[in-house]
Amino acid sequence: MAAGTAGTNTENAPLMTADGVPLKQSLQRALRQKRRGAFLLTLPLLVFIFIFFVAPIADMMFRSIENEVVGKYIPRTVAALKDWDATSGELPDEKVFAALVEDIKIGRKDRTIGKVARRLNYEIAGMSSLFRSTARRVARLDEGPYKEALIAIRPQWGELETWQLIQRESGKYTASYYLAAVDARFDNAGNIVAQPEERQIYTFLFGRTMAMSLSITLLCILLGFPIAYLLATLPLRYAALLMILVLLPFWTSLLVRTTAWIAMLQQQGVINDLLVLVGIISDEGRLQLIHNKTGTLIAMTHILLPFMILPLYSVMKTIPPSYMRAARSLGATQARAFIKVYLPQTLSGMGAGTILVFILSIGFYITPALVGGTSGTFISNYIADHVSTTLNWGLAAALGVMLLALVLALYLIYDKAVGIDNMKLG
Amino acid sequence: MGQNGSEAFVRFEGVQKSYDGETLVVKDLNLDIPKGEFVTMLGPSGSGKTTCLMMLAGFEPATHGEIYLDGQPINNVPPHKREIGMVFQNYALFPHMTVAENLAFPLQVRRMSKADIETKVKRALDMVELGAFGGRRPAQLSGGQQQRVAVARALVFEPDLILMDEPLGALDKQLREQMQYEIKHIHESLEVTVVYVTHDQAEALTMSNRIAVFNDGIIQQISSPDTLYEAPETSFVAHFIGENNKLDGTIQSVGKGTCKVRLDTGETVTAKAVNVKEKGSRTSMSLRPERIVINPKGKSVPNILKGKIQELIYLGDHIRTRMTVAGHDDFIVKIPNTFGHEPLAEGSTVNVGWESEDCRALDFTEAHGPG
Ligand SMILES: Nc1ncnc2c1ncn2[C@@H]1O[C@H](COP(=O)(O)OP(=O)(O)O)[C@@H](O)[C@H]1O
Ligand SMILES: [Mg+2]
Numbered sequence: 001m002a003a004g005t006a007g008t009n010t011e012n013a014p015l016m017t018a019d020g021v022p023l024k025q026s027l028q029r030a031l032r033q034k035r036r037g038a039f040l041l042t043l044p045l046l047v048f049i050f051i052f053f054v055a056p057i058a059d060m061m062f063r064s065i066e067n068e069v070v071g072k073y074i075p076r077t078v079a080a081l082k083d084w085d086a087t088s089g090e091l092p093d094e095k096v097f098a099a100l101v102e103d104i105k106i107g108r109k110d111r112t113i114g115k116v117a118r119r120l121n122y123e124i125a126g127m128s129s130l131f132r133s134t135a136r137r138v139a140r141l142d143e144g145p146y147k148e149a150l151i152a153i154r155p156q157w158g159e160l161e162t163w164q165l166i167q168r169e170s171g172k173y174t175a176s177y178y179l180a181a182v183d184a185r186f187d188n189a190g191n192i193v194a195q196p197e198e199r200q201i202y203t204f205l206f207g208r209t210m211a212m213s214l215s216i217t218l219l220c221i222l223l224g225f226p227i228a229y230l231l232a233t234l235p236l237r238y239a240a241l242l243m244i245l246v247l248l249p250f251w252t253s254l255l256v257r258t259t260a261w262i263a264m265l266q267q268q269g270v271i272n273d274l275l276v277l278v279g280i281i282s283d284e285g286r287l288q289l290i291h292n293k294t295g296t297l298i299a300m301t302h303i304l305l306p307f308m309i310l311p312l313y314s315v316m317k318t319i320p321p322s323y324m325r326a327a328r329s330l331g332a333t334q335a336r337a338f339i340k341v342y343l344p345q346t347l348s349g350m351g352a353g354t355i356l357v358f359i360l361s362i363g364f365y366i367t368p369a370l371v372g373g374t375s376g377t378f379i380s381n382y383i384a385d386h387v388s389t390t391l392n393w394g395l396a397a398a399l400g401v402m403l404l405a406l407v408l409a410l411y412l413i414y415d416k417a418v419g420i421d422n423m424k425l426g
Numbered sequence: 427m428g429q430n431g432s433e434a435f436v437r438f439e440g441v442q443k444s445y446d447g448e449t450l451v452v453k454d455l456n457l458d459i460p461k462g463e464f465v466t467m468l469g470p471s472g473s474g475k476t477t478c479l480m481m482l483a484g485f486e487p488a489t490h491g492e493i494y495l496d497g498q499p500i501n502n503v504p505p506h507k508r509e510i511g512m513v514f515q516n517y518a519l520f521p522h523m524t525v526a527e528n529l530a531f532p533l534q535v536r537r538m539s540k541a542d543i544e545t546k547v548k549r550a551l552d553m554v555e556l557g558a559f560g561g562r563r564p565a566q567l568s569g570g571q572q573q574r575v576a577v578a579r580a581l582v583f584e585p586d587l588i589l590m591d592e593p594l595g596a597l598d599k600q601l602r603e604q605m606q607y608e609i610k611h612i613h614e615s616l617e618v619t620v621v622y623v624t625h626d627q628a629e630a631l632t633m634s635n636r637i638a639v640f641n642d643g644i645i646q647q648i649s650s651p652d653t654l655y656e657a658p659e660t661s662f663v664a665h666f667i668g669e670n671n672k673l674d675g676t677i678q679s680v681g682k683g684t685c686k687v688r689l690d691t692g693e694t695v696t697a698k699a700v701n702v703k704e705k706g707s708r709t710s711m712s713l714r715p716e717r718i719v720i721n722p723k724g725k726s727v728p729n730i731l732k733g734k735i736q737e738l739i740y741l742g743d744h745i746r747t748r749m750t751v752a753g754h755d756d757f758i759v760k761i762p763n764t765f766g767h768e769p770l771a772e773g774s775t776v777n778v779g780w781e782s783e784d785c786r787a788l789d790f791t792e793a794h795g796p797g
Pocket of ligand 2: 472475476477
């Protein structure tokens with residue numbers, strides 16, 4: 001566009017600077033230098049972001065589909081299985097069993113067979129022990145026929161399902177982590193089917209995470225709005241004091257705040273003691289306020305409240321009191337003036353606070369882990385569990401990518417509905 | 427003032443106001459405003475004008491005293507039931523509504539029918555010549571246009587009383603002058619009562635039927651613009667309205683309407699006794715620069731003093747002369763640029779004279795300098 005407008009000038013006689021260089025050229029040189037300077041200044045940050053943010057996320061995305069274990073550590077079996085028709089209803093032939101025996105022997109020596117065992121165990125429970133016990137006994141297996149020998153060691157080697165699984169998971173990439181993340185799996189014929197009911201958990205967890213995040217966001221709006229209003233309207237010295245109370249949580253470690261809530265909420269804790277003391281509940285009827293949804297709701301609302309208050313406050317502070325007064329002088333009652341005039345002007349701050357609190361809470365980890373028990377934990381707690389306990393990094397990665405996609409989707413919806421430009425953070 | 431409350435449309439009776447319980451921001455306000463009048467509260471910043479307006483509109487309670495509107499005490503009437511239109515200094519147009527929605531707001535609150543609202547909004551917009559701007563947001567209008575919308579919004583529900591708090595303060599000079607006339611015309615054609623607040627004396631003189639000059643929470647004088655300029659009753663008013671020469675002295679004798687005052691430099695002058703105490707007390711006299719004659723002939727005026735010319739400023743229609751008279755070196759004389767006026771030179775000494783009538787002996791004040 002710039003070229004189009006400048007073009008009318010340059011058609012006849014290009015403008016020159018004093019030393020005869022075309023004006024456009026020297027302008028561009030000046031701009032280029034400026035841009036290079038700006039780029040160099042941001043370079044350290046860009047490198048930092050790339051190494052510690054972009055690269056790990058890319059790695060995580062890759063892990064959620066990566067599947068090289070089977071092909072890498074039992075290559076002969078995988079190659080031999082190529083020709084086998086999984087739907088034929090017949091077991092693979094002797095050649096495949098021989099290849100497997102050799103793979104397991106080598107894998108036992110190299111200590112890699114455990115990886116295969118663990119990988120396949122994610123799909124069908126029992127695969128791990130099948131491989132491990134077979135590995136212990138194939139050493140004495142020197143000549144064929146291997147088929148009968150293996151089936152004798154463990155009858156699972158005579159089941160079609162075992163071989164179908166190995167063949168299915170022998171590719172370099174797999175969708176099974178994502179299927180698992182939405183409570184689905186491949187059946188023996190390779191079709192996508194729902195997990196058996198007792199193993200369905202992740203969609204439920206995503207739902208619970210969303211529902212609780214929504215409740216926390218609503219609570220934050222309900223509690224944060226009046227506080228922000230007070231902050232914006234109180235005389236300065238009271239407002240400053242209140243602001244310190246609002247910011248105090250920011251200056252305290254998340255862990256400390258959460259453990260403080262444990263002290264408050266547990267059955268022998270401060271709140272229950274108080275209620276018993278006042279006589280609202282009996283000593284036997286102490287309330288279960290922690291290690292369930294209630295605990296997570298209370299603690300997380302408290303922790304995320306500043307993220308709602310601050311954007312609301314920054315917007316409210318810019319609304320002069322004369323707006324409400326004008327509305328009142330025009331005949332509106334206090335309530336009507338508030339709803340029709342004040343509230344609409346706070347929406348940009350409320351939007352910012354809502355999206356901030358919701359996104360933060362959807363990925364929250366520590367607090368639900370400490371006070372959530374089993375009924376108040378979030379999807380992120382299960383991700384952590386897969387990372388550190390079951391070591392199923394593929395599934396953890398798939399769940400993480402889905403969480404990320406969810407957040408981005410919400411962000412886009414918000415942008416469409418309200419417009420990110422209208423968001424006021426401070 | 428104002429003992430006949432039956433005539434007053436707005437009436438402040440002994441109103442006091444304190445925000446902190448320690449200082450009175452409004453000290454003892456008594457003011458009667460008849461229906462249809464344009465009254466301006468004029469005074470320096472912090473003199474309590476806005477506070478008075480806020481009490482009238484119902485946003486601040488009076489600490490003491492009573493305010494009446496159309497004969498009814500309104501201290502306990504909430505703002506939305508007072509039926510008072512108000513124009514704020516920052517206009518307070520609702521930014522999330524269009525101009526038309528802003529104007530429709532007071533009508534919707536009064537549950538008028540859609541058709542009525544539409545015609546009234548249109549009429550109000552036409553009145554301020556913004557008929558084509560109904561669909562715009564306030565942020566898309568210029569300052570002057572926003573100002574007109576604010577006026578239209580305060581008028582659209584046809585209140586009998588309009589309050590305006592420095593409504594033109596944010597506009598540039600030219601636009602301000604134009605809006606002064608427009609507001610004045612609207613007042614005349616609609617016959618509403620207007621209470622207007624400003625700290626700009628020219629604005630007050632241009633627009634008002636009567637001006638109440640505020641200082642320090644007290645009304646110094648309520649008069650028509652010409653009386654205020656020509657017959658100020660306190661030094662503050664003389665100083666605040668128009669340009670003023672102040673001469674301090676001690677009263678020698680008080681006669682019938684006049685008094686003799688000995689200036690601090692020894693000369694004695696005769697002045698009109700307006701606001702003086704007994705013989706021997708101090709007084710500040712007020713003398714308008716255009717009422718002073720240079721080199722008066724013989725004994726044509728009773729008061730003649732010597733003046734040394736310090737500075738001449740040529741202003742076309744008149745020559746502004748700063749001289750030292752009776753020890754004051756900020757004595758201003760305006761000499762009309764007529765044919766054959768006195769030739770003047772900086773540094774020369776001339777006689778300056780004036781009528782006793784034009785020299786008003788008022789309450790003594792330390793503050794000085796031409797207003
Ligand atoms: N809401 C308030 N709280 C405390 N003091 C106030 C308030 N509003 C005004 N004041 C004080 O009252 C005095 C008069 O203010 P104001 O009525 O706004 O004067 P004006 O409008 O003439 O400039 C000032 O000293 C001001 O500081
Ligand atoms: Mg004011």
